[in-house]
Amino acid sequence: MLLVMDIGNTNVVVGCIEGEKVFFIERMSTDRKKTELEYAISIKNVLEIYGIRGRDVEGAIISSVVPQITEVVRSATEKLICKPPKVVGPGLKTGLNIMMDQPAQLGSDLVVDAVAAMAEHPVPLIIIDMGTATTVSVVDSKKRYIGGMIMPGIRTATDSLVSNAAQLQQISFEPPKKLIGSNTIDCMKSGALYGNAAALDGLIDRIQEELGESCTTVATGGLAESVVPLCKKKIVVDNNLLMKGLQIIYDKNR
Incomplete structure:
Protein backbone atom coordinates (compact mmCIF):
# COMPACT_ATOMS: atom_id res chain seq x y z
CA MET A 1 0.00 0.00 0.00
CA LEU A 2 1.31 3.41 -1.01
CA LEU A 3 0.66 6.65 0.89
CA VAL A 4 0.35 9.55 -1.55
CA MET A 5 0.13 13.24 -0.68
CA ASP A 6 -0.26 16.44 -2.65
CA ILE A 7 0.46 19.67 -0.80
CA GLY A 8 -1.57 22.47 -2.36
CA ASN A 9 -2.06 26.09 -1.35
CA THR A 10 -5.47 25.36 0.17
CA ASN A 11 -5.47 21.64 1.02
CA VAL A 12 -3.14 18.74 1.60
CA VAL A 13 -4.68 15.79 -0.25
CA VAL A 14 -3.92 12.46 1.43
CA GLY A 15 -4.69 9.06 -0.03
CA CYS A 16 -3.73 5.39 -0.01
CA ILE A 17 -3.55 3.35 -3.20
CA GLU A 18 -2.54 -0.18 -4.08
CA GLY A 19 -2.55 -1.26 -7.71
CA GLU A 20 -5.82 0.03 -9.14
CA LYS A 21 -7.53 0.14 -5.75
CA VAL A 22 -7.87 3.56 -4.10
CA PHE A 23 -8.55 3.02 -0.39
CA PHE A 24 -9.38 6.65 0.32
CA ILE A 25 -8.74 10.26 -0.63
CA GLU A 26 -9.15 12.95 2.01
CA ARG A 27 -8.28 16.64 2.35
CA MET A 28 -6.70 18.51 5.26
CA SER A 29 -6.27 22.28 5.38
CA THR A 30 -2.80 23.48 4.41
CA ASP A 31 -1.38 25.13 7.53
CA ARG A 32 2.05 26.74 7.25
CA LYS A 33 2.22 27.08 11.05
CA LYS A 34 1.87 23.38 11.88
CA THR A 35 4.89 21.56 13.24
CA GLU A 36 6.27 18.24 12.04
CA LEU A 37 4.60 16.46 14.96
CA GLU A 38 1.24 18.12 14.32
CA TYR A 39 1.27 17.00 10.68
CA ALA A 40 2.31 13.49 11.76
CA ILE A 41 -0.67 13.33 14.15
CA SER A 42 -3.05 14.64 11.47
CA ILE A 43 -1.90 12.08 8.90
CA LYS A 44 -1.99 9.29 11.53
CA ASN A 45 -5.57 10.21 12.43
CA VAL A 46 -6.65 10.03 8.78
CA LEU A 47 -5.04 6.60 8.37
CA GLU A 48 -6.65 5.32 11.57
CA ILE A 49 -10.11 6.37 10.38
CA TYR A 50 -9.67 3.85 7.56
CA GLY A 51 -8.08 1.19 9.77
CA ILE A 52 -4.59 1.63 8.32
CA ARG A 53 -1.48 1.56 10.49
CA GLY A 54 1.90 3.07 9.67
CA ARG A 55 3.50 -0.36 9.27
CA ASP A 56 0.86 -1.31 6.66
CA VAL A 57 2.29 1.35 4.34
CA GLU A 58 5.02 0.17 1.97
CA GLY A 59 6.18 3.67 1.03
CA ALA A 60 5.11 7.24 0.41
CA ILE A 61 5.45 9.92 -2.25
CA ILE A 62 4.73 13.65 -2.00
CA SER A 63 4.13 16.39 -4.54
CA SER A 64 4.05 19.98 -3.33
CA VAL A 65 3.56 23.53 -4.54
CA VAL A 66 4.15 24.97 -1.06
CA PRO A 67 7.94 24.81 -0.52
CA GLN A 68 7.67 26.25 3.01
CA ILE A 69 6.09 23.06 4.38
CA THR A 70 7.38 20.35 2.01
CA GLU A 71 10.18 19.30 4.33
CA VAL A 72 7.90 19.49 7.39
CA VAL A 73 5.39 17.08 5.82
CA ARG A 74 8.18 14.85 4.48
CA SER A 75 9.70 14.52 7.95
CA ALA A 76 6.28 13.99 9.53
CA THR A 77 5.53 11.18 7.07
CA GLU A 78 8.89 9.50 7.71
CA LYS A 79 8.25 9.70 11.45
CA LEU A 80 4.89 7.97 10.92
CA ILE A 81 5.79 5.15 8.51
CA CYS A 82 9.51 4.77 9.40
CA LYS A 83 10.48 5.00 5.73
CA PRO A 84 11.78 8.05 3.80
CA PRO A 85 9.10 9.29 1.38
CA LYS A 86 9.97 10.32 -2.16
CA VAL A 87 9.33 13.95 -3.16
CA VAL A 88 8.49 14.83 -6.77
CA GLY A 89 11.17 17.17 -8.06
CA PRO A 90 14.75 17.23 -9.37
CA GLY A 91 16.38 13.81 -9.19
CA LEU A 92 13.13 11.86 -9.47
CA LYS A 93 12.36 10.18 -12.80
CA THR A 94 8.93 11.07 -14.22
CA GLY A 95 9.20 10.04 -17.88
CA LEU A 96 7.74 13.42 -18.90
Missing part, protein backbone atom coordinates in the same frame (compact mmCIF):
# COMPACT_ATOMS: atom_id res chain seq x y z
CA ASN A 97 9.54 15.43 -21.59
CA ILE A 98 9.04 19.05 -20.49
CA MET A 99 9.47 21.65 -23.25
CA MET A 100 8.90 24.74 -21.09
CA ASP A 101 11.38 27.65 -21.19
CA GLN A 102 12.34 26.85 -17.57
CA PRO A 103 11.28 23.24 -16.82
CA ALA A 104 12.24 23.53 -13.15
CA GLN A 105 9.45 26.10 -12.65
CA LEU A 106 6.71 23.65 -13.62
CA GLY A 107 4.60 22.76 -10.58
CA SER A 108 5.01 19.17 -9.42
CA ASP A 109 1.21 18.73 -9.36
CA LEU A 110 1.08 19.54 -13.09
CA VAL A 111 3.86 17.04 -13.77
CA VAL A 112 2.00 14.34 -11.85
CA ASP A 113 -1.34 15.07 -13.57
CA ALA A 114 0.33 14.88 -16.99
CA VAL A 115 2.07 11.59 -16.21
CA ALA A 116 -1.22 10.01 -15.11
CA ALA A 117 -3.22 11.37 -18.04
CA MET A 118 -0.64 10.11 -20.56
CA ALA A 119 -0.83 6.63 -19.02
CA GLU A 120 -4.60 6.38 -19.51
CA HIS A 121 -5.56 8.59 -22.47
CA PRO A 122 -4.43 9.15 -26.06
CA VAL A 123 -2.37 12.23 -26.91
CA PRO A 124 -2.56 15.11 -27.64
CA LEU A 125 -3.96 15.94 -24.24
CA ILE A 126 -5.46 18.90 -22.43
CA ILE A 127 -5.37 18.46 -18.64
CA ILE A 128 -7.41 20.77 -16.42
CA ASP A 129 -6.84 20.93 -12.67
CA MET A 130 -9.39 23.02 -10.75
CA GLY A 131 -7.99 24.04 -7.37
CA THR A 132 -6.81 27.31 -5.82
CA ALA A 133 -5.81 28.11 -9.40
CA THR A 134 -7.35 26.54 -12.48
CA THR A 135 -4.45 25.22 -14.53
CA VAL A 136 -4.56 23.98 -18.10
CA SER A 137 -1.70 21.78 -19.32
CA VAL A 138 -1.05 20.69 -22.91
CA VAL A 139 0.76 17.53 -24.00
CA ASP A 140 1.31 17.30 -27.76
CA SER A 141 1.10 14.29 -30.06
CA LYS A 142 4.80 13.53 -29.42
CA LYS A 143 4.08 13.19 -25.68
CA ARG A 144 5.87 16.45 -24.86
CA TYR A 145 4.59 18.83 -22.18
CA ILE A 146 4.58 22.06 -24.19
CA GLY A 147 2.91 24.52 -21.79
CA GLY A 148 -0.49 25.74 -20.72
CA MET A 149 -2.44 28.41 -18.89
CA ILE A 150 -3.08 29.50 -15.29
CA MET A 151 -6.13 31.44 -14.18
CA PRO A 152 -7.73 32.14 -10.79
CA GLY A 153 -9.64 29.20 -9.35
CA ILE A 154 -13.39 29.56 -8.91
CA ARG A 155 -13.25 29.90 -5.14
CA THR A 156 -10.24 32.22 -5.30
CA ALA A 157 -11.95 34.53 -7.77
CA THR A 158 -15.24 34.49 -5.85
CA ASP A 159 -13.52 35.24 -2.53
CA SER A 160 -11.79 38.21 -4.16
CA LEU A 161 -15.08 39.43 -5.59
CA VAL A 162 -16.86 39.19 -2.23
CA SER A 163 -14.05 40.94 -0.37
CA ASN A 164 -14.18 43.88 -2.80
CA ALA A 165 -17.96 44.23 -3.22
CA ALA A 166 -19.84 45.28 -0.08
CA GLN A 167 -23.24 43.92 -1.16
CA LEU A 168 -22.06 40.46 -2.22
CA GLN A 169 -21.75 37.47 0.07
CA GLN A 170 -20.11 34.05 0.06
CA ILE A 171 -21.88 31.37 -1.99
CA SER A 172 -21.84 27.60 -2.37
CA PHE A 173 -21.10 26.14 -5.78
CA GLU A 174 -24.04 23.95 -6.73
CA PRO A 175 -25.40 24.99 -10.17
CA PRO A 176 -28.34 27.42 -10.21
CA LYS A 177 -31.64 26.22 -11.66
CA LYS A 178 -31.16 28.32 -14.79
CA LEU A 179 -28.40 30.19 -16.57
CA ILE A 180 -29.94 33.65 -16.20
CA GLY A 181 -30.08 34.25 -12.46
CA SER A 182 -33.07 36.08 -10.99
CA ASN A 183 -31.48 36.90 -7.61
CA THR A 184 -28.01 37.94 -6.46
CA ILE A 185 -26.97 34.50 -5.17
CA ASP A 186 -28.03 32.69 -8.36
CA CYS A 187 -26.41 35.40 -10.49
CA MET A 188 -23.11 34.83 -8.66
CA LYS A 189 -23.40 31.04 -8.96
CA SER A 190 -24.19 31.31 -12.66
CA GLY A 191 -21.31 33.69 -13.27
CA ALA A 192 -18.84 31.51 -11.36
CA LEU A 193 -19.86 28.11 -12.77
CA TYR A 194 -21.11 28.89 -16.28
CA GLY A 195 -18.43 31.55 -16.68
CA ASN A 196 -15.69 29.02 -15.94
CA ALA A 197 -17.37 26.38 -18.11
CA ALA A 198 -17.44 28.83 -21.02
CA ALA A 199 -13.80 29.77 -20.37
CA LEU A 200 -12.77 26.10 -20.53
CA ASP A 201 -14.76 25.53 -23.73
CA GLY A 202 -13.10 28.57 -25.29
CA LEU A 203 -9.59 27.54 -24.23
CA ILE A 204 -10.09 24.03 -25.60
CA ASP A 205 -11.15 25.48 -28.96
CA ARG A 206 -8.13 27.78 -29.08
CA ILE A 207 -5.65 25.09 -28.02
CA GLN A 208 -6.94 22.69 -30.68
CA GLU A 209 -6.78 25.46 -33.26
CA GLU A 210 -3.16 26.22 -32.38
CA LEU A 211 -2.17 22.53 -32.41
CA GLY A 212 -4.15 21.85 -35.57
CA GLU A 213 -5.72 18.67 -34.18
CA SER A 214 -8.32 17.44 -31.73
CA CYS A 215 -7.29 16.69 -28.13
CA THR A 216 -8.45 14.39 -25.36
CA THR A 217 -9.46 16.57 -22.41
CA VAL A 218 -9.25 15.38 -18.81
CA ALA A 219 -10.25 17.37 -15.71
CA THR A 220 -9.55 16.88 -12.03
CA GLY A 221 -9.71 18.92 -8.83
CA GLY A 222 -12.24 19.87 -6.20
CA LEU A 223 -14.74 21.73 -8.40
CA ALA A 224 -14.34 19.79 -11.66
CA GLU A 225 -17.52 17.81 -11.02
CA SER A 226 -19.50 21.05 -10.64
CA VAL A 227 -18.15 22.79 -13.74
CA VAL A 228 -17.53 20.06 -16.34
CA PRO A 229 -21.23 19.06 -16.71
CA LEU A 230 -21.90 22.67 -17.75
CA CYS A 231 -19.24 22.57 -20.51
CA LYS A 232 -20.18 21.95 -24.13
CA LYS A 233 -16.93 20.13 -24.87
CA LYS A 234 -16.38 16.47 -24.04
CA ILE A 235 -14.25 16.39 -20.87
CA VAL A 236 -13.44 13.30 -18.81
CA VAL A 237 -13.50 13.90 -15.04
CA ASP A 238 -10.98 11.88 -13.02
CA ASN A 239 -10.66 12.89 -9.38
CA ASN A 240 -8.04 10.16 -8.81
CA LEU A 241 -5.70 11.52 -11.49
CA LEU A 242 -3.13 12.91 -9.05
CA MET A 243 -3.09 9.73 -6.97
CA LYS A 244 -2.52 7.59 -10.07
CA GLY A 245 0.29 9.85 -11.28
CA LEU A 246 2.07 9.71 -7.93
CA GLN A 247 1.86 5.93 -7.96
CA ILE A 248 3.33 5.77 -11.48
CA ILE A 249 6.24 8.05 -10.52
CA TYR A 250 6.85 6.09 -7.32
CA ASP A 251 7.05 2.84 -9.31
CA LYS A 252 9.50 4.43 -11.78
CA ASN A 253 11.82 5.29 -8.89
CA ARG A 254 11.74 2.11 -6.81
Whole structure:
Protein backbone atom coordinates (compact mmCIF):
# COMPACT_ATOMS: atom_id res chain seq x y z
CA MET A 1 0.00 0.00 0.00
CA LEU A 2 1.31 3.41 -1.01
CA LEU A 3 0.66 6.65 0.89
CA VAL A 4 0.35 9.55 -1.55
CA MET A 5 0.13 13.24 -0.68
CA ASP A 6 -0.26 16.44 -2.65
CA ILE A 7 0.46 19.67 -0.80
CA GLY A 8 -1.57 22.47 -2.36
CA ASN A 9 -2.06 26.09 -1.35
CA THR A 10 -5.47 25.36 0.17
CA ASN A 11 -5.47 21.64 1.02
CA VAL A 12 -3.14 18.74 1.60
CA VAL A 13 -4.68 15.79 -0.25
CA VAL A 14 -3.92 12.46 1.43
CA GLY A 15 -4.69 9.06 -0.03
CA CYS A 16 -3.73 5.39 -0.01
CA ILE A 17 -3.55 3.35 -3.20
CA GLU A 18 -2.54 -0.18 -4.08
CA GLY A 19 -2.55 -1.26 -7.71
CA GLU A 20 -5.82 0.03 -9.14
CA LYS A 21 -7.53 0.14 -5.75
CA VAL A 22 -7.87 3.56 -4.10
CA PHE A 23 -8.55 3.02 -0.39
CA PHE A 24 -9.38 6.65 0.32
CA ILE A 25 -8.74 10.26 -0.63
CA GLU A 26 -9.15 12.95 2.01
CA ARG A 27 -8.28 16.64 2.35
CA MET A 28 -6.70 18.51 5.26
CA SER A 29 -6.27 22.28 5.38
CA THR A 30 -2.80 23.48 4.41
CA ASP A 31 -1.38 25.13 7.53
CA ARG A 32 2.05 26.74 7.25
CA LYS A 33 2.22 27.08 11.05
CA LYS A 34 1.87 23.38 11.88
CA THR A 35 4.89 21.56 13.24
CA GLU A 36 6.27 18.24 12.04
CA LEU A 37 4.60 16.46 14.96
CA GLU A 38 1.24 18.12 14.32
CA TYR A 39 1.27 17.00 10.68
CA ALA A 40 2.31 13.49 11.76
CA ILE A 41 -0.67 13.33 14.15
CA SER A 42 -3.05 14.64 11.47
CA ILE A 43 -1.90 12.08 8.90
CA LYS A 44 -1.99 9.29 11.53
CA ASN A 45 -5.57 10.21 12.43
CA VAL A 46 -6.65 10.03 8.78
CA LEU A 47 -5.04 6.60 8.37
CA GLU A 48 -6.65 5.32 11.57
CA ILE A 49 -10.11 6.37 10.38
CA TYR A 50 -9.67 3.85 7.56
CA GLY A 51 -8.08 1.19 9.77
CA ILE A 52 -4.59 1.63 8.32
CA ARG A 53 -1.48 1.56 10.49
CA GLY A 54 1.90 3.07 9.67
CA ARG A 55 3.50 -0.36 9.27
CA ASP A 56 0.86 -1.31 6.66
CA VAL A 57 2.29 1.35 4.34
CA GLU A 58 5.02 0.17 1.97
CA GLY A 59 6.18 3.67 1.03
CA ALA A 60 5.11 7.24 0.41
CA ILE A 61 5.45 9.92 -2.25
CA ILE A 62 4.73 13.65 -2.00
CA SER A 63 4.13 16.39 -4.54
CA SER A 64 4.05 19.98 -3.33
CA VAL A 65 3.56 23.53 -4.54
CA VAL A 66 4.15 24.97 -1.06
CA PRO A 67 7.94 24.81 -0.52
CA GLN A 68 7.67 26.25 3.01
CA ILE A 69 6.09 23.06 4.38
CA THR A 70 7.38 20.35 2.01
CA GLU A 71 10.18 19.30 4.33
CA VAL A 72 7.90 19.49 7.39
CA VAL A 73 5.39 17.08 5.82
CA ARG A 74 8.18 14.85 4.48
CA SER A 75 9.70 14.52 7.95
CA ALA A 76 6.28 13.99 9.53
CA THR A 77 5.53 11.18 7.07
CA GLU A 78 8.89 9.50 7.71
CA LYS A 79 8.25 9.70 11.45
CA LEU A 80 4.89 7.97 10.92
CA ILE A 81 5.79 5.15 8.51
CA CYS A 82 9.51 4.77 9.40
CA LYS A 83 10.48 5.00 5.73
CA PRO A 84 11.78 8.05 3.80
CA PRO A 85 9.10 9.29 1.38
CA LYS A 86 9.97 10.32 -2.16
CA VAL A 87 9.33 13.95 -3.16
CA VAL A 88 8.49 14.83 -6.77
CA GLY A 89 11.17 17.17 -8.06
CA PRO A 90 14.75 17.23 -9.37
CA GLY A 91 16.38 13.81 -9.19
CA LEU A 92 13.13 11.86 -9.47
CA LYS A 93 12.36 10.18 -12.80
CA THR A 94 8.93 11.07 -14.22
CA GLY A 95 9.20 10.04 -17.88
CA LEU A 96 7.74 13.42 -18.90
CA ASN A 97 9.54 15.43 -21.59
CA ILE A 98 9.04 19.05 -20.49
CA MET A 99 9.47 21.65 -23.25
CA MET A 100 8.90 24.74 -21.09
CA ASP A 101 11.38 27.65 -21.19
CA GLN A 102 12.34 26.85 -17.57
CA PRO A 103 11.28 23.24 -16.82
CA ALA A 104 12.24 23.53 -13.15
CA GLN A 105 9.45 26.10 -12.65
CA LEU A 106 6.71 23.65 -13.62
CA GLY A 107 4.60 22.76 -10.58
CA SER A 108 5.01 19.17 -9.42
CA ASP A 109 1.21 18.73 -9.36
CA LEU A 110 1.08 19.54 -13.09
CA VAL A 111 3.86 17.04 -13.77
CA VAL A 112 2.00 14.34 -11.85
CA ASP A 113 -1.34 15.07 -13.57
CA ALA A 114 0.33 14.88 -16.99
CA VAL A 115 2.07 11.59 -16.21
CA ALA A 116 -1.22 10.01 -15.11
CA ALA A 117 -3.22 11.37 -18.04
CA MET A 118 -0.64 10.11 -20.56
CA ALA A 119 -0.83 6.63 -19.02
CA GLU A 120 -4.60 6.38 -19.51
CA HIS A 121 -5.56 8.59 -22.47
CA PRO A 122 -4.43 9.15 -26.06
CA VAL A 123 -2.37 12.23 -26.91
CA PRO A 124 -2.56 15.11 -27.64
CA LEU A 125 -3.96 15.94 -24.24
CA ILE A 126 -5.46 18.90 -22.43
CA ILE A 127 -5.37 18.46 -18.64
CA ILE A 128 -7.41 20.77 -16.42
CA ASP A 129 -6.84 20.93 -12.67
CA MET A 130 -9.39 23.02 -10.75
CA GLY A 131 -7.99 24.04 -7.37
CA THR A 132 -6.81 27.31 -5.82
CA ALA A 133 -5.81 28.11 -9.40
CA THR A 134 -7.35 26.54 -12.48
CA THR A 135 -4.45 25.22 -14.53
CA VAL A 136 -4.56 23.98 -18.10
CA SER A 137 -1.70 21.78 -19.32
CA VAL A 138 -1.05 20.69 -22.91
CA VAL A 139 0.76 17.53 -24.00
CA ASP A 140 1.31 17.30 -27.76
CA SER A 141 1.10 14.29 -30.06
CA LYS A 142 4.80 13.53 -29.42
CA LYS A 143 4.08 13.19 -25.68
CA ARG A 144 5.87 16.45 -24.86
CA TYR A 145 4.59 18.83 -22.18
CA ILE A 146 4.58 22.06 -24.19
CA GLY A 147 2.91 24.52 -21.79
CA GLY A 148 -0.49 25.74 -20.72
CA MET A 149 -2.44 28.41 -18.89
CA ILE A 150 -3.08 29.50 -15.29
CA MET A 151 -6.13 31.44 -14.18
CA PRO A 152 -7.73 32.14 -10.79
CA GLY A 153 -9.64 29.20 -9.35
CA ILE A 154 -13.39 29.56 -8.91
CA ARG A 155 -13.25 29.90 -5.14
CA THR A 156 -10.24 32.22 -5.30
CA ALA A 157 -11.95 34.53 -7.77
CA THR A 158 -15.24 34.49 -5.85
CA ASP A 159 -13.52 35.24 -2.53
CA SER A 160 -11.79 38.21 -4.16
CA LEU A 161 -15.08 39.43 -5.59
CA VAL A 162 -16.86 39.19 -2.23
CA SER A 163 -14.05 40.94 -0.37
CA ASN A 164 -14.18 43.88 -2.80
CA ALA A 165 -17.96 44.23 -3.22
CA ALA A 166 -19.84 45.28 -0.08
CA GLN A 167 -23.24 43.92 -1.16
CA LEU A 168 -22.06 40.46 -2.22
CA GLN A 169 -21.75 37.47 0.07
CA GLN A 170 -20.11 34.05 0.06
CA ILE A 171 -21.88 31.37 -1.99
CA SER A 172 -21.84 27.60 -2.37
CA PHE A 173 -21.10 26.14 -5.78
CA GLU A 174 -24.04 23.95 -6.73
CA PRO A 175 -25.40 24.99 -10.17
CA PRO A 176 -28.34 27.42 -10.21
CA LYS A 177 -31.64 26.22 -11.66
CA LYS A 178 -31.16 28.32 -14.79
CA LEU A 179 -28.40 30.19 -16.57
CA ILE A 180 -29.94 33.65 -16.20
CA GLY A 181 -30.08 34.25 -12.46
CA SER A 182 -33.07 36.08 -10.99
CA ASN A 183 -31.48 36.90 -7.61
CA THR A 184 -28.01 37.94 -6.46
CA ILE A 185 -26.97 34.50 -5.17
CA ASP A 186 -28.03 32.69 -8.36
CA CYS A 187 -26.41 35.40 -10.49
CA MET A 188 -23.11 34.83 -8.66
CA LYS A 189 -23.40 31.04 -8.96
CA SER A 190 -24.19 31.31 -12.66
CA GLY A 191 -21.31 33.69 -13.27
CA ALA A 192 -18.84 31.51 -11.36
CA LEU A 193 -19.86 28.11 -12.77
CA TYR A 194 -21.11 28.89 -16.28
CA GLY A 195 -18.43 31.55 -16.68
CA ASN A 196 -15.69 29.02 -15.94
CA ALA A 197 -17.37 26.38 -18.11
CA ALA A 198 -17.44 28.83 -21.02
CA ALA A 199 -13.80 29.77 -20.37
CA LEU A 200 -12.77 26.10 -20.53
CA ASP A 201 -14.76 25.53 -23.73
CA GLY A 202 -13.10 28.57 -25.29
CA LEU A 203 -9.59 27.54 -24.23
CA ILE A 204 -10.09 24.03 -25.60
CA ASP A 205 -11.15 25.48 -28.96
CA ARG A 206 -8.13 27.78 -29.08
CA ILE A 207 -5.65 25.09 -28.02
CA GLN A 208 -6.94 22.69 -30.68
CA GLU A 209 -6.78 25.46 -33.26
CA GLU A 210 -3.16 26.22 -32.38
CA LEU A 211 -2.17 22.53 -32.41
CA GLY A 212 -4.15 21.85 -35.57
CA GLU A 213 -5.72 18.67 -34.18
CA SER A 214 -8.32 17.44 -31.73
CA CYS A 215 -7.29 16.69 -28.13
CA THR A 216 -8.45 14.39 -25.36
CA THR A 217 -9.46 16.57 -22.41
CA VAL A 218 -9.25 15.38 -18.81
CA ALA A 219 -10.25 17.37 -15.71
CA THR A 220 -9.55 16.88 -12.03
CA GLY A 221 -9.71 18.92 -8.83
CA GLY A 222 -12.24 19.87 -6.20
CA LEU A 223 -14.74 21.73 -8.40
CA ALA A 224 -14.34 19.79 -11.66
CA GLU A 225 -17.52 17.81 -11.02
CA SER A 226 -19.50 21.05 -10.64
CA VAL A 227 -18.15 22.79 -13.74
CA VAL A 228 -17.53 20.06 -16.34
CA PRO A 229 -21.23 19.06 -16.71
CA LEU A 230 -21.90 22.67 -17.75
CA CYS A 231 -19.24 22.57 -20.51
CA LYS A 232 -20.18 21.95 -24.13
CA LYS A 233 -16.93 20.13 -24.87
CA LYS A 234 -16.38 16.47 -24.04
CA ILE A 235 -14.25 16.39 -20.87
CA VAL A 236 -13.44 13.30 -18.81
CA VAL A 237 -13.50 13.90 -15.04
CA ASP A 238 -10.98 11.88 -13.02
CA ASN A 239 -10.66 12.89 -9.38
CA ASN A 240 -8.04 10.16 -8.81
CA LEU A 241 -5.70 11.52 -11.49
CA LEU A 242 -3.13 12.91 -9.05
CA MET A 243 -3.09 9.73 -6.97
CA LYS A 244 -2.52 7.59 -10.07
CA GLY A 245 0.29 9.85 -11.28
CA LEU A 246 2.07 9.71 -7.93
CA GLN A 247 1.86 5.93 -7.96
CA ILE A 248 3.33 5.77 -11.48
CA ILE A 249 6.24 8.05 -10.52
CA TYR A 250 6.85 6.09 -7.32
CA ASP A 251 7.05 2.84 -9.31
CA LYS A 252 9.50 4.43 -11.78
CA ASN A 253 11.82 5.29 -8.89
CA ARG A 254 11.74 2.11 -6.81
